[in-house]
Amino acid sequence: MKHKLINFISPLLFLATLISCNDKGESQQSELGSSDETIFPKGELGPATNFTGNAYNFGLVSNDTVYNTLVGNVYFEKGARSNWHVHPSGQILIVLDGEGYHQLEGQPKQTMKKGDVIKCPPKIKHWHGATEKNNLTQMYILPKTQNGIVTWLEVVTDEQYLSN
Known part of the structure; x- marks a missing residue:
């Protein structure tokens, strides 16, 4: 019985070692935030016309006429x-890692952290991003895309970004 158990466990331990180590035998560190694991690839750099600093998008569910x-x-x-922007049918943000800010026009800037779920109402101007000291990983959900996806607006100024 011991021999069969060892034959079963040894390959599992070997596989676990391969998954948790890079080619130098060191533990991998996350580029995406504060945790040691990433959920999704980093993605493509967002255009400077829509973002201040580096923001990377990785699509998970493509738009179609079914969903x-x-x-x-x-x-x-x-x-x-x-930048400030508007979604015709709103947007849901789920913070996966790090810390960031979001702000709805006319309201104070809010801090968001891992585990927070933020609802940006339809047709309301807003922005979101990382804090000055932390990276941010967020999932976005854009419903009812048949109404449109996004209208990009002006840059969020440093004064707006740094305001309390």
Whole structure:
């Protein structure tokens, strides 16, 4: 019985070692935030016309006529943020790692942390991004895309970003 158990466990331990180590035998460190694991690839760098700093998008669910929903992951480096923008049907943000800010027009800036779920109402101007000292990884959900996806607006100024 011991021999069969060893034959079963040994390959599992070997596989676990391969998964947790890189080619130098060192533990991998996350580029995406404060945790040691990443959920999704970093993605493509967002255009400077829509973001201040480096923000990377990785699409998870493509828009189609069945679900009419877009889902993706955005990784914001420290200090990176979106421009002000509007979604015709709103947007849901789920913070996966790090710490960031979001703000609805006319309201104070709010801090968001891992585990927070933020609802940006339809047709309300808003922005979101990482804090000055922390990266941010967030998932976004855009429902009812048949109504449109996003209208990008002006840059979030440093004064707006740094305000309390």
